[in-house]
Amino acid sequence: SCAVALEAVRDEAGLGRTVAQVRSERERLTAQLRGHGWRVLPSEANFILARSSRSVWLRDALAGLGIAVRDFPGNEHLADALRITCPANETDFARLTHAIDAALAPEAVLLDLDGVLADVSRSYRRAIVETAAAYGVEITAQDIARAKALGNANNDWILTQRLLAQRGIDRPLAEVTERFERIYQGTDDNPGLRMTETLIGDRAALERLRARTRLAIVTGRPRFDAQRFLEEQGIADCFEQVIALEDGPSKPDPAPVRCALERMGVSRAWMVGDTPDDMRSARAAGVVPVGIPAPNDTREEAERTLFASGAARVLRSLDELLEVLPS
Missing domain, CATH: 3.90.1150.10 (Aspartate Aminotransferase, domain 1)
Known part of the structure; x- marks a missing residue:
């Protein structure tokens, strides 16, 4: 005034x-x-x-x-x-x-795993649907997408429990997690949904990216599951660090992003993810948030959600990242 x-x-x-x-x-x-x-x-x-x-x-x-x-x-x-x-x-x-x-002048690029490198539309997301069905509850892919868009939904065990509770089924997290894991991991008689997971893109794209900058994974998966996927897909050696569920609070808390920066010994980075939790975690850690819709997401809706959560850009593929990374 x-x-x-x-x-x-x-x-x-x-x-x-x-x-x-x-x-x-x-x-x-x-x-x-x-x-x-x-x-x-x-x-x-x-x-x-x-x-x-x-x-x-x-x-x-x-x-x-x-x-x-x-x-x-x-x-x-x-x-x-x-x-x-x-x-x-x-x-x-x-x-x-x-x-x-x-x-x-970023010193590193941090990548979420699910939806960025791993197509989990028939594994983790399907496991939510089938776990709910085991309790007699119908949950659709659209229900899951809406819940992810709201944020604070990085842990699929907790998300499944929350979706059940919203439909009147209040069960302990340990019980929900056990059912979820049987469906996802599989048993001796029944292969788990994890077997449906595929690599988004290919190793060559990661090698092009790695030639320009250092790479790390920041995921909400348990470490064993994350490392297993990377090794099975033949890309584990592309990443210097894998920050997983066991390393601290989940996104959207900035802790996992900060953990990656600390372990890599860097302070300047970009974070590529497919959910609002990825964008908010990166932004809170002072890391440039870059969105990329998961394979089965509706692109226009995903773009709106990611931009609303703070994404600097929303890409179609990791190769587009090379267009803005410094040479």
Whole structure:
């Protein structure tokens, strides 16, 4: 308001500190972006105008991390430009500069497993349906998709128990988990649904990605199940780390993403996932969230859900990631 602005002007000492802070931030931000190969125009304002062929990606990545910058759609003279404001606050400035470095120079890409590398539409999701049926309850694939879209649904055992409870069947988690696992893992007489799982894409796509950056898995699966899938598909050696259920709280908590960063010894990364929990976990950890719909998801609906959860981009395949990864 005008009153607040007037009071700020009267506080000459405070105004001087703010001006000095903005000047310092402007100089550091200019140096940072020039270090990434951007053209930064001279500025005496509380913002800079920076230009690069990667401006659209940086705009999207920063938005995924909750930071707004101004672009100039429809202006052919500024099509590659971003206006980035200096926040005049050291904490906010550190967040901004970290986000820029994470977007433009990631040290690693973290991948969710189910729905990104493993097609689980006939395994984990079918196991939810069949576990519910064992209790006389009908749950559809659409019910599961809606529950996943709401978030806090990374653990399929807990999700199954929750869906049952919503339909009047209140059973202990240990009991639900045991039934689920018999269906998923199988028995001596009956192969489990896990046998239906297939690799999304191929090893060659992962090798192309690994040639550009370091890779890790961040999944809600138990470690044994995750490692077994990677080994059976012949891709285990593509990943430096596998963060699994046993490593701490599940997504959307940022803990598993932070665990991956710590174990890899990096601070700048992107996270690719197919659910809102993946996007929220990445964003909370300061990692650029990138969405990719699972094979059987309706693309338009999945895109809306992922963008609403903070996705910087929603891809069709991992190969599209190569288009925005730095060379």
